[in-house]
Amino acid sequence: xxxxxxxxxxxxxxxxxxxxxxxxxxxxxxxxxxxxxxxxxxxxxxxxxxxxxxxxxxxxxxxxxxxxxxxxxxxxxxxxxxxxxxxxxxxxxxxxxxxxxxxxxxxxxxxxxxxxxxxxxxxxxxxxxxxxxxxxxxxxxxxxxxxxxxxxxxxxxxxxxxxxxxxxxxxxxxxxxxxxxxxxxxxxxxxxxxxxxxxxxxxxxxxxxxxxxxxxxxxxx
Ligand code: G6P
Ligand code: MG
Numbered sequence: 001x002x003x004x005x006x007x008x009x010x011x012x013x014x015x016x017x018x019x020x021x022x023x024x025x026x027x028x029x030x031x032x033x034x035x036x037x038x039x040x041x042x043x044x045x046x047x048x049x050x051x052x053x054x055x056x057x058x059x060x061x062x063x064x065x066x067x068x069x070x071x072x073x074x075x076x077x078x079x080x081x082x083x084x085x086x087x088x089x090x091x092x093x094x095x096x097x098x099x100x101x102x103x104x105x106x107x108x109x110x111x112x113x114x115x116x117x118x119x120x121x122x123x124x125x126x127x128x129x130x131x132x133x134x135x136x137x138x139x140x141x142x143x144x145x146x147x148x149x150x151x152x153x154x155x156x157x158x159x160x161x162x163x164x165x166x167x168x169x170x171x172x173x174x175x176x177x178x179x180x181x182x183x184x185x186x187x188x189x190x191x192x193x194x195x196x197x198x199x200x201x202x203x204x205x206x207x208x209x210x211x212x213x214x215x216x217x218x219x220x221x
Pocket of ligand 1: 011012021044045046047048049052077114115116117118119138171
């Protein structure tokens with residue numbers, strides 16, 4: 001098999017942090033008097049912190065200067081960190097640990113490719129940081145997904161060529177980033193939404209090494 005590395009997005013693939021992002025943004029939007037629903041929160045998946053704030057300000061038709069933007073983004077992040085600081089290993093999504101174990105036994109590298117600047121904190125909090133051969137996160141990139149930077153960096157860190165990597169992603173921008181990197185992409189979520197992915201599963205509990213091999217084969221046809 002020519003798959004040498006699997007690169008995982010974090011939020012929505014390995015752990016469900018969208019609810020904590022929502023609670024923290026909701027607290028901010030309530031304070032600012034902006035209407036903000038769970039449906040709006042869907043638009044923020046895979047989007048960087050500052051770009052998320054821009055979307056929220058657009059919803060509320062509110063203008064802010066750069067200093068205020070930084071202040072409010074920091075406030076939101078402090079509330080978010082309060083939530084993720086209480087996460088437990090039970091919040092690792094079903095099937096993740098089993099699939100990663102299978103990959104390691106097969107000598108396939110496992111890496112993280114996430115836009116989140118809180119990646120290390122979350123991985124430590126749920127006790128899985130040791131599983132990864134490389135971690136590329138929001139702190140080491142200058143261009144957000146759909147730019148391929150984070151996935152290219154993850155591939156470089158494990159010494160694999162993009163063509164030998166498979167990305168697991170739950171956000172549209174992330175699927176595009178993987179394709180822009182020249183990698184195979186497995187969407188995690190709804191096939192109706194993640195239409196550009198080579199293959200879609202509803203969660204990593206649907207993944208096995210055998211399935212990985214067949215996805216690889218099909219995507220090269
Ligand atoms: C992930 C999440 C986004 C979040 C982004 C930045 O991509 O899906 O919802 O905005 O990370 O997260 P951060 O932890 O750096 O604020
Ligand atoms: Mg995600």
